[in-house]
Amino acid sequence: MMKKEMIVAGVMSGTSADGINVALVRIGARSSRPRMSRARSNFELLGHAEYSYPKKVRAAVLAAMNASRASVADLARLNFLLGELYSDAVLAAQRQFHIKVNLVGCHGQTLYHQSEPQRFLGRNLAATWQTGEAAIVAARVGVPVVSDFRPADMAAGGKGAPLVPFLDYMLFRDPHIGRIVQNVGGIANLTAIPAGASANDVVAFDTGPGNMVIDAVTEKLFGQPFDRGGRIAASGKVLDNVIKKFLQRNFFKRNPPKTAGREDFGREFVSEFLRSCGRSRKQDVVATATALTANSIADAVLRYAPQSSHSTRKSAVQEMILSGGGAKNSTLVSMLASELAPLGLRLRFSDEFGVPSTAKEAVAFALLAHETWHRRPSNVPSATGAKRAAVLGKISYP
Numbered sequence: 001m002m003k004k005e006m007i008v009a010g011v012m013s014g015t016s017a018d019g020i021n022v023a024l025v026r027i028g029a030r031s032s033r034p035r036m037s038r039a040r041s042n043f044e045l046l047g048h049a050e051y052s053y054p055k056k057v058r059a060a061v062l063a064a065m066n067a068s069r070a071s072v073a074d075l076a077r078l079n080f081l082l083g084e085l086y087s088d089a090v091l092a093a094q095r096q097f098h099i100k101v102n103l104v105g106c107h108g109q110t111l112y113h114q115s116e117p118q119r120f121l122g123r124n125l126a127a128t129w130q131t132g133e134a135a136i137v138a139a140r141v142g143v144p145v146v147s148d149f150r151p152a153d154m155a156a157g158g159k160g161a162p163l164v165p166f167l168d169y170m171l172f173r174d175p176h177i178g179r180i181v182q183n184v185g186g187i188a189n190l191t192a193i194p195a196g197a198s199a200n201d202v203v204a205f206d207t208g209p210g211n212m213v214i215d216a217v218t219e220k221l222f223g224q225p226f227d228r229g230g231r232i233a234a235s236g237k238v239l240d241n242v243i244k245k246f247l248q249r250n251f252f253k254r255n256p257p258k259t260a261g262r263e264d265f266g267r268e269f270v271s272e273f274l275r276s277c278g279r280s281r282k283q284d285v286v287a288t289a290t291a292l293t294a295n296s297i298a299d300a301v302l303r304y305a306p307q308s309s310h311s312t313r314k315s316a317v318q319e320m321i322l323s324g325g326g327a328k329n330s331t332l333v334s335m336l337a338s339e340l341a342p343l344g345l346r347l348r349f350s351d352e353f354g355v356p357s358t359a360k361e362a363v364a365f366a367l368l369a370h371e372t373w374h375r376r377p378s379n380v381p382s383a384t385g386a387k388r389a390a391v392l393g394k395i396s397y398p
Contacts, residue, residue: 006028008367009141014110017053020089021358051088161206192204233332320340
């Protein structure tokens with residue numbers, strides 16, 4: 001397995017819990033897409049597929065996230081069930097693209113992420129939990145699986161997130177152009193890469209809700225899992241007073257590094273958000289949830305990102321590169337472009353660089369798995385707050 005070229009399946013299921021993304025990536029070969037050739041490894045995206053969770057599985061995952069009480073038996077069963085579903089997804093992707101992988105990097109489904117230490121049974125502890133049994137994936141697919149990436153960074157004093165900046169730095173750094181790479185998944189996260197940056201110059205953090213609040217209010221008010229293309233939001237009017245109120249929350253004012261999850265923007269937050277919207281039109285509520293994501297991203301850029309790009313020998317940030325499911329929401333993209341215009345940022349998409357917007361996180365975990373397999377660290381301490389570089393993840397063998 002210690003070959004120069006490997007085909008790695010990156011498997012990602014995010015906080016939106018809408019399903020499984022699989023990216024098949026050739027790493028270590030001479031890439032046919034030169035712009036994807038960066039740093040230690042050349043890599044090429046060979047194929048990408050998305051598989052929705054069955055409706056009952058998604059409901060079970062959402063119920064388990066940040067649950068105040070849960071059945072241990074059900075959580076154990078969910079762990080093994082997700083392992084089977086991840087296996088099915090990788091095997092289906094192999095059939096679809098006629099490719100056999102050598103390694104799998106599986107992020108797992110985050111059920112809980114607490115990046116700040118809290119008191120528990122006499123100790124101050126931070127904690128994270130990504131479920132989905134990797135041993136099942138290794139057995140079904142027949143190749144080693146790297147999983148459970150976040151704890152090693154937390155053991156080194158980091159927040160366990162964000163981890164995608166490793167890919168962002170490799171793929172998007174430029175000697176002359178400063179860039180912000182903005183992913184909008186369930187949670188939105190930002191990576192600021194100054195022109196000519198070294199890894200230590202990278203700043204990355206979660207900016208707040210991405211699709212999570214939009215999806216939740218759309219499902220609550222319209223019975224739809226998400227606002228396809230932002231069509232509902234486009235027909236609504238933003239409640240500016242609600243936006244102003246929620247942007248005063250401590251999370252948005254907290255200095256990076258910082259992370260967020262359903263613990264911050266899940267059920268309790270959505271309930272408060274809906275109460276604050278009062279008896280407004282349902283379309284206005286969805287529009288306001290969408291504007292909250294756009295405004296919180298722009299606010300984060302204004303507050304923090306320029307600090308990472310202004311120095312005596314670095315160019316200012318000039319571009320924002322958008323990825324994640326939110327890039328498909330035309331209303332969100334339009335709102336974001338409007339908020340960024342005064343900052344002089346050009347809005348681009350990761351698709352322009354050879355990585356489809358919905359594939360980027362899965363590609364990242366393929367790359368992280370490859371680094372782990374070769375015993376190389378792949379966290380970015382300036383992004384996670386870790387005291388040192390760390391080799392991430394655990395390996396399960398078939």
